[in-house]
Amino acid sequence: MAITVMASSSATTTHFLRRCSQNPSRAIPKSIRAQIARDEKPLLIRRLTTLLKPSAAAAAVAAAIAATPMPALAEQIEKAALFDFNLTLPAIALEFLLLMVALDKIYFTPLGKFMYDRDAAIRAQLGDVKDTSGEVKQLEEQAAAVMKAARAEISAALNKMKKETTAELEQKLAEGKKKVEEELAEALAALENEREEALKALDSQIKLLSDEIVSKVLPSA
Amino acid sequence: MNVIPCSIQTLKGLYDISGVEVGQHLYWQIGGLQIHAQVLITSWVVIAILLGSVIIAVRNPQTIPTDGQNFFEYVLEFIQDLSKTQIGEGYGPWVPFIGTMFLFIFVSNWSGALLPWKIIKLPHGELAAPTNDINTTVALALPTSVAYFYAGLSKKGLGYFGKYIQPTPILLPINILEDFTKPLSLSFRLFGNILADELVVVVLVSLVPSVVPIPVMFLGLFTSGIQALIFATLAAAYIGESMEGHH
Numbered sequence: 001m002a003i004t005v006m007a008s009s010s011a012t013t014t015h016f017l018r019r020c021s022q023n024p025s026r027a028i029p030k031s032i033r034a035q036i037a038r039d040e041k042p043l044l045i046r047r048l049t050t051l052l053k054p055s056a057a058a059a060a061v062a063a064a065i066a067a068t069p070m071p072a073l074a075e076q077i078e079k080a081a082l083f084d085f086n087l088t089l090p091a092i093a094l095e096f097l098l099l100m101v102a103l104d105k106i107y108f109t110p111l112g113k114f115m116y117d118r119d120a121a122i123r124a125q126l127g128d129v130k131d132t133s134g135e136v137k138q139l140e141e142q143a144a145a146v147m148k149a150a151r152a153e154i155s156a157a158l159n160k161m162k163k164e165t166t167a168e169l170e171q172k173l174a175e176g177k178k179k180v181e182e183e184l185a186e187a188l189a190a191l192e193n194e195r196e197e198a199l200k201a202l203d204s205q206i207k208l209l210s211d212e213i214v215s216k217v218l219p220s221a
Numbered sequence: 222m223n224v225i226p227c228s229i230q231t232l233k234g235l236y237d238i239s240g241v242e243v244g245q246h247l248y249w250q251i252g253g254l255q256i257h258a259q260v261l262i263t264s265w266v267v268i269a270i271l272l273g274s275v276i277i278a279v280r281n282p283q284t285i286p287t288d289g290q291n292f293f294e295y296v297l298e299f300i301q302d303l304s305k306t307q308i309g310e311g312y313g314p315w316v317p318f319i320g321t322m323f324l325f326i327f328v329s330n331w332s333g334a335l336l337p338w339k340i341i342k343l344p345h346g347e348l349a350a351p352t353n354d355i356n357t358t359v360a361l362a363l364p365t366s367v368a369y370f371y372a373g374l375s376k377k378g379l380g381y382f383g384k385y386i387q388p389t390p391i392l393l394p395i396n397i398l399e400d401f402t403k404p405l406s407l408s409f410r411l412f413g414n415i416l417a418d419e420l421v422v423v424v425l426v427s428l429v430p431s432v433v434p435i436p437v438m439f440l441g442l443f444t445s446g447i448q449a450l451i452f453a454t455l456a457a458a459y460i461g462e463s464m465e466g467h468h
Contacts, residue, residue: 081246086255088256088356088357088360092261092264092357092360093360093361095265095268096325099272100318102272103271103275103324106276107293107320108297110282111282111293111297112316115294
């Protein structure tokens with residue numbers, strides 16, 4: 001903003017300077033210019049004549065004030081109309097009303113409604129959250145009950161399984177024992193048999209041996 | 222001999238240098254009536270800025286607002302709050318009026334301070350904030366008067382005029398006078414502030430073209446915002462005043 005303002009002010013300055021340098025004669029009223037043109041006398045004499053005729057000088061000054069750029073300046077000051085009311089007023093009022101309707105249509109009403117709805121939704125959700133705290137407690141209790149039941153069931157199943165396993169094991173043990181005993185008895189029986197047979201064989205051999213010994217000891221008589 | 226013409230020329234020169242084109246207007250003729258074109262043009266730009274930014278930001282509102290939407294929600298809440306404080310019960314229908322008043326004046330004032338209007342040269346007069354023309358401020362103040370009359374009459378019927386003899390009939394002339402001073406003070410306050418602000422900045426820039434005007438420019442921005450707020454608040458206060466039951 002500063003730049004533009006400065007630019008504009010410097011523009012007017014240069015404009016003014018240019019005007020001042022271009023036509024300085026414009027500043028001097030026509031009557032005086034005419035007088036200067038007519039008067040070819042040296043400067044000193046001209047000054048003197050002017051001094052000698054005060055009334056003429058006064059007239060010249062008056063003419064200068066009346067004639068020169070004064071009208072232009074006055075015109076401009078006159079045109080500096082701060083308080084001129086005209087069609088701008090109703091035009092802006094109309095624009096304002098139209099803007100109000102437009103903004104109401106695209107901004108105030110829709111966004112206001114949107115924000116109101118969102119607030120309502122948030123409030124409803126917050127209310128829901130508060131209400132569900134009882135429900136959560138109930139659910140927790142339910143969960144605890146379920147856990148308890150599950151634990152009981154598991155321990156029961158565990159006990160049952162233990163019992164079954166023990167029974168089975170005992171049965172197997174008993175079977176094993178029985179088998180071992182049977183085998184032992186068999187083996188003992190077999191051993192007894194063998195011993196008896198060995199003894200029998202020994203008896204017969206003893207008889208043979210004694211016969212031999214007898215035949216050897218006693219000459220064959 | 223040349224002294225006096227030259228002094229006049231100097232005077233005019235100073236007048237030109239200051240660059241203050243007070244009350245210079247670019248005139249358009251419409252049906253034999255004159256219109257200040259520069260005011261009209263800048264007001265169009267202001268309206269375009271307002272409508273454009275609103276359309277872009279609020280076209281598709283999100284539950285979780287994005288940046289632009291967030292800003293406009295904040296503005297709307299600000300306006301609703303202002304209306305609620307000043308008008309009280311039943312402020313809802315007045316939000317668009319107060320809001321448009323605030324936004325239009327605010328954007329107008331700031332456009333005068335922030336937009337480089339002066340780049341665009343006009344044949345006569347210059348572009349500036351629309352609110353530095355008395356026509357604009359009166360055009361905003363008169364609807365305010367109409368609005369508070371409408372508010373009072375629609376709320377209380379003809380009983381509204383009972384307020385003129387409240388608290389005593391002696392105050393009748395003053396109460397009637399108030400209806401004229403309200404729009405007058407509204408319009409002249411805004412007009413004077415904005416015009417004076419721009420003049421101060423321009424004159425200061427022409428005198429000291431660097432650094433020094435900057436604080437004044439910031440002050441100008443501040444003043445512009447405050448003036449928009451004051452206009453909207455007072456409009457709401459007048460409406461609220463005529464709607465409330467008299468004691």
